[in-house]
Amino acid sequence: MTKLPMSPLAAATNLIKSYCDSGRLSDARRVFDELPERDVVAWTAMICGYASNARPEDAWGTFRAMATAGVDANAFTLSSILTACRVMEFAEFTASVHAIAVRRGIIGQMHVDNALVDAYSAFPCGIDDAFKVFDGISQRSPVSWTTIIAAYVRHGNGGAAVQMCSQMLKEGVELNPFTLSITVRASAAVESLIFGRQIHAATVKIGHGSNLHVSNAITDMYSRCMSFPEARQYFSEMPQKDLITWNTMIAGLDRAGSLDSCRLLLNMFSQSVQPNFFTFTTIISSCAKLSKLSFGQQIHCVVVHRGFGENQQIANALVDMYAKCGSIADSQKVFNKMCYRDLVSWSSMIIGYGVHGYGKEAVELFNEMVSYGIQPDSILFMGVINACSHAGMVEEGLKFFNLMESIYGVQPDKEVYGCMIDLLGRSGRLGEASELIEKMPFEPDESLWGALLGACKMHGNAKLGRLAAQKILNLKPKGAKTYVILSNIYAAASEWASFAEIRKLMRGVGGKKEVGMSWIEVREEVYSFVASDQSNPCVSLASEVLAMLICHMDREVFGS
DNA sequence: ATAGGGTTAG
Known part of the structure; x- marks a missing residue:
């Protein structure tokens, strides 16, 4: 067989791709700009480079420039630009690419359809559109199944994810490491130990038991199903471990509320595995839960020493940790030093104030946050109402409850109602509390009745307390x-x-x-x-x- | 010569 010599354009495209693969986008761009002519393959290589290196705006710019240059997109181009859409999380972009695909008759090609499913599902409300596209695929590949199941898991619909899994299994879709690990993840999402164990057995039988992605998912599954001994056993028997393995197990021990999360971190250090921000946020939350202030302080030192001091999520976790460990002044210090504060940062600080009885400070901080144009969510309202409740600021708390829907457009969920019952109950307004339970738009569950019961206990109201207890037992x-x-x-x-x-x-x-x-x-x-x-x-x-x-x-x- | 999927926290 004789090999045809590669054309200069093909060679340059190769070079663009290899630069993109190693993250050297400006080098790739230089080669691209120096090309005397560019075909669809060269354009696509450049677009894909931007898209897979988290630069969706540049991917879009290049995509538009390609249209202006009169070059038609093919299936490869559309798959690449859909990767950028997924990162942008804008449904409109995905819909416009979808329209182009339909117009140009490129729809129905496996890669494009799968990428469409994925891009739609990145949008918070896009799951139905994603399913529509998936449903329209006539020959579904393992990739199609993995994508749609992952989408349901991401959207918190474990039930639908498991349903899709069983349909996939029924249709005899190839069980590869991808389909297996997403199935394990789905069983974890519904906390089904039985299903999880079955899939675990299947992976071993098929011979994918040593795949790291799959093994990590299995460790995580046992821990999410609260089967901690099984998780530990499986973890200890894994012949290879990567950073994610360690992080998963540390998170599992954190979930169990066990101090062993901290021990495992030390173990990980002793094996010279380098932690990342995941490791730190997990262990800091462990310290918070276990009220291990001095260990938390040491971790804080390690964080700074290793150059993670500016990390947003870690700083948020530190604010929360110091508050939960009773050191609200340190929470403030971390909070004040942050150069950018997101909703979680503000919430952590406000909730921290609340549990320490600083109602006024919590309310002030809430107002300051709103003045910066940050939209509160229901978790934050829970925090402020709780703060009011602990500080005895009943009227203030009622005001927040009344404003949250009308002014901020946040619908109070069950948890918020729980806080309200607590707020009214603590201050002895038991009649109003039970009235609220009666007229709220949900079926009251045991925790809501429990909140009322707690208030009855506090104020010695046996009549209402008996009713609440009866309701709980009935449930x-x-x-x-x-x-x-x-x-x-x-x-x-x-x-x-x-x-x-x-x-x-x-x-x-x-x-x-x-x-x-x-x-x-x-x-x-x-x-x-x-x-x-x-x-x-x-x-x-x-x-x-x-x-x-x-x-x-x-x-x-x-x-x- | 160019394209699609899976694992860790909150």
Whole structure:
């Protein structure tokens, strides 16, 4: 076979591509600009270079310049520009490329369709458009499936992701490392240990068990399903580990509320694995949860020493950590030093003020944030309302609640209603609190009734408390939070519910599906009750709850 | 000569 000599244009295009692959975009551009003529392949190489190096604006500029130069886009060009659309997260750009594809008859080509699905799904409301395109693909490849499942996972719709997985499996789609790892991720999203274990077994059987992407996903799956002993076991048996493996396991131990997250970090250092900002944000959040101020301070030093001092997410985590560890002055220091503050930065500081009882400061900071034109979200409203609640500023809190929808266009969710019930309940306005529960647009769940119950306990309102306790028991609550609620019932008044009934319920508590509360928080809350009021005759019963809780945690959470 | 997918935090 004789090899044809490469044309000068083809050689130059090769050079452009290899410069782009190593991130040397200005070198690529120089070669591109010096070309006497440019065909669609050369243009596409340049567009793709920008798109895959996180420069979507330049990709678009080049795409437009190509049209101006009278060169028609082909399927390769459209796939490349769709990568840029995905980064820009603008649905309009994706839709316009979609229109071009339809007009030029390029739609229906595998790469273009898959890239369209991906680009649409990058937009917060784009999942339906993404599915429409996916649905229209006649010959779906493994890439199509991976893309749509990943999209559902990203949008927090684990149920749909798992549904797509089972359809994919039914259709006999090739199980490669990509389809396997996204399936593992989907099972983690719905916290289905059974499905997760099945896929784990399948990866081993097929022979992809040693793929790092897949293995990392499996470690993560066990930890998201709260099966921590399995996660640790699997982690320790992984023959190869990369930074993501370590980060995943540290995050898993953080989720378990175990101090071992910090131990594992030290272990990682001793193996000379270099941490990145993921590692630091995770470990800082661990210190926050566990109130490990001195370890947190040491991590802060390491962060600065390693040149991560300017990192946005790390600084946000530090603000939160210092606040949770009771050192609000240090939170302020970090916050003030930040050169740019995003919504999370402001929220962390405001929430920090709130839990320390600095209601006025929280409100002032909220107003300052708004004056900078930053849009508050429902988490932030929770923070300010909580701050008002802890500082006894009931009217102020009510004002925020009334303004959040009308002025800021933020719909109050269940959590915000919970804060409101707490706000009204704490100040003794129990009638208004129960009225709010009645007229809110959701079915009240156990945590909302629990908030009312807590207030009844505080103000000795047995009549309303009995009602709240009854409502909770009727809901047959599950999960770790239940322990807190049940100990609250014990605490509030033993005659409100029959012990036999409560014990029966306790046995049914799964403890694996808790939302928004770590084991350590649960344990602390129960501890604090037992320690708080020794004269209460219910304490011995609450001790029983505590004993069961600790036993449960040792077995299920810490694997001992 | 140019194109599409998977893993870590909040």
